[in-house]
Amino acid sequence: MKLLSKFLLVAFLATAFLACSDDDDAPTPPQGDLTxxxxxxxxxxxxxxxxxxxxTDLVTPFVGGSGDLTVFAxxxxxxxxxLGDNGFSSLEEVPESLLREVLLNHVVNGRVLAAxxxxxxxxxxxxxxxxxxxLSLFINTDDGVRINGVSNVTTADILATNGVVHEVNAVIGLPSVTTQALANPQFSIxxxxxxxxSNDQTNYVDILSGSEASPFTVFAPINSAFESLLSGLGASGLGDVAPATLATILEYHVIAGSNVRSSDLTTGLTAATLQGEELEFDLSDGAQVIDATGVNANIAIVDVQTNNGVVHAIDKVLLxxxxxxxxxxxxxxxAMMNDDLSSLFAALxxxxxxDVLNDRASEYTVFAPTNAAFDIFLNGSALGDLPVEVVTQVLLNHVLTGTALSSGLTTSYTNSLATFGDTENNLSFYINLDNGVRLNGxxxxxxxxxxxxxxxxxxxDAVIGxxxxxxxxxxxxxxxSLVSALTDDGQAAQNYVETLSTPNGSAPAPFTVFAPINSAFDDLFTELDVEGIADIDPATLTAALNTHVVAGANVRSSDLMDGTVTTLGADLTVDATAGTLTxxxxxxxxxxxxxxxxxxxxxHAIDTVLLPQL
Known part of the structure; x- marks a missing residue:
């Protein structure tokens, strides 16, 4: 009888599994001398x-099969x-059906070498x-080969005629939801x-390890999802979140009594969670879960099947x-909780x-661009394609210090947190309330x-560059009126807009512009006895505009001193005390x-149009 069993076992192991490929031209895999x-x-x-x-008489169901297999032995x-860990004194005490599935949990179709x-x-x-x-097995190759977090390959690639054996130092038991959470480093948080x-009455690790209320469907946030949640809550770690709050959040990720696999999901499907509220599913743009925030979580990994349920990895903590x-x-x-601000959150x-905008000790006003606004700004590029320092300054240009409600805004200049070059001079920010609230035009x-x-x-609705x-x-x-002068069709001044739009660092930037306000141009028109810009001689207009621009210098009020400042068109006399130019x-x-x-x-806005030597 013993000899017959061995013969049947050899037949089973030689023929049990389907080959990975039936391609006759495929290279012959390495083989040993024995099955x-x-x-x-x-x-x-x-x-x-x-x-x-x-x-367990495993040969019987597989008589007539063919192909290679991989066995973690x-x-x-x-x-x-x-046996000792599970209270059995011998193999004979292990229920045959349990032992059979445990053994099969060590076997994978195909010949998979360690490499x-x-x-x-x-x-x-x-x-x-x-x-x-x-059942699913989690293979971790970070340090050798570890299976389900419990068993290590000690001798790899023992080749056979019908596959490969990897010797392991622990039996890979039937995994629970907890087993897979512990095995995958991405679930450490x-x-x-x-x-x-958990507390004395409720131990969530034990619950998800057991069979009471099982099977479970668990939507398991990966570490980056928890990091984003903690960042959004302004918490430095889990210790800053009350255990009762954590418990409520975690229970919202569990559907009890159902093994819901990805094939069971449909758009619009809802399911009650262990917490009591429902989750909704949307498959219109990949597999997603909708929580109470309305910000969808993407299901990154589906159908991690365990003995007491199924795990789906998600990229957001559900609330x-x-x-x-x-x-x-x-x-x-x-930003984290608003689905239309996900691009902004990613940029932050x-x-x-x-971290800056998590600081509860400071107050900020943020003009937050939508995802559509970012799409237009990026123009087909990815956020990561831009230098981080550029993205940083663009974002800071949307932030003001203090809390400014819409009712407290006025048409005026203020400063954003972005800075000019490598200085500490903050960039200006123009708010116009003439028709709603418009920023920098x-x-x-x-x-x-x-x-x-x-x-x-x-x-x-737009990124503020x-x-x-x-x-x-x-x-x-x-x-x-100044813009009309800079852009007047047919005038030599036409190129001013392009020139004065060059970025800092491009010759001849930076510029200092003494910009006449509209009333200054009205006075000039009266002085020259003309009706408008179009009536001014192009050469005169160009010379006048040049007189208002200093190239290659960022001359702020603190830099102005009594004396002379040289523009592209003339020397101007500065009276710093009076705040005048002559x-x-x-x-x-x-x-x-x-x-x-x-x-x-x-x-610097000025009240008179300056002219070169007439």
Missing amino acids: IAGLVSENDQFSSLLAALER PTNDAFSTF DLTTGYVTSLGLGSASESN LVEALIAA PQQIVDVIDPTITGL QLTGLD VSSVTAPDNLAANGVVHIV LPTVVTFATADPNFS DPNGRVSTIAVFDVQAANGVV
Whole structure:
């Protein structure tokens, strides 16, 4: 009888599994001299494995099969530990059906050599009690080869005629949801959260290890999802979140009593969670889960099948309404929780500004561009294609210090947190309330006054790029006549817009522009007895405009001293005390607004058009 069992075992192991490919032209894989069964029967370290295979009569269901297989083969010591840990004195005490599935959980279809193993999930031939789908194995190759976090390959690539054997130092038991959470390093914060949320009455690690209320469907946030949540809440770690709050959040990720696999999901499907509220699913743009925030979580990995349920990895921590109603998110948190601000949130994380806008000790006003606004700004590029320092300055150009509600905004200049070059001079920011709220002439507020724990967010329809001196000229209606002069068709001054829009660092930037306001041009028209810009001689107009521009210098009010400043058209006399400029004709202009700082220079508004020597 013993000889017959061995014969049947050899037949089973030689023919049990389908080959990875039937391509006759495929290269012949390396082979040993013995079948896998022969290797097991001839190696004394596998005598317990051999006895277990014989006892479960695994050959019967696979008579007539063909193909290669990969076996993670536990040693005798591994079986001894397995029996002791589970309260069995011998293999005969293990229920045959359980032993059979445990053995099959060590077998993978196809010939997989150690060099071909990668960190990730594979499917064994074992079946659990939660589903008719095969169990998942997590292979971790970070340090050798570790399976399901419990068993290490000690001798790899023992070649056979019908596959390969990898000797392992522990029996790979039927995994629970907890097993897979512990095995995958990407779930380490989830495990910490389960422990932190547990108490004497409720142990979430034990619950997800057991069968009561199983099978479970668990949407398991990866570490980056928890990091984003903590960042959005302004928390430095899980310790800053109350255990009861953690428990509520974690229970919202669990569907009890159902093994919901990806094939069971449909758009619009809802399911009640262990917390009590429902999740909704959307498959219109990949597999996604919708929580109470309305910000979809992507299902990154589906159908990690365990003995007591199934795990799907997601890229966002789901929040129920119960939590949304009581949390007091920071500005970063609001961005994280608003599906239309996901690009902004990604940009904040890229630059590290998510930490800045999490600071509850400071207050900020943020003009937050939508995803559509970012798409237009990026123009087909990815956010990561831009230098981080550029993205940082662009984002800072959307941030003001203090809390400014829409009712407190006025048409005026203020400063953003972006800076000019390598200086500490903040860039200016022009707010115009003539028709809604418009910013720097390029972006409008569409949803104002979204309050946060550390300020307010106004959602806007366009990214507010770093301004040039032309930006402010076109944004401020007080400079409309100047813009007409700079852009007048047919005039030699036509190229001024292009020139004055050059970025900081491009010759001859930076520029200092003494910009006449509209009333200054009205006075000039009266002085010259003309009706408008079109009536001024092009050469005279060009010379006049040159007289208002200093090239190659960012001359702020603090830099102005009594004496002479040289422009492209003439030398001007400065009276720093009076705040005036005098042109070569003795015409005096008062500086009405100082230090409108652009990224490529600075603008000072003046009340008289200056002229070169007449």
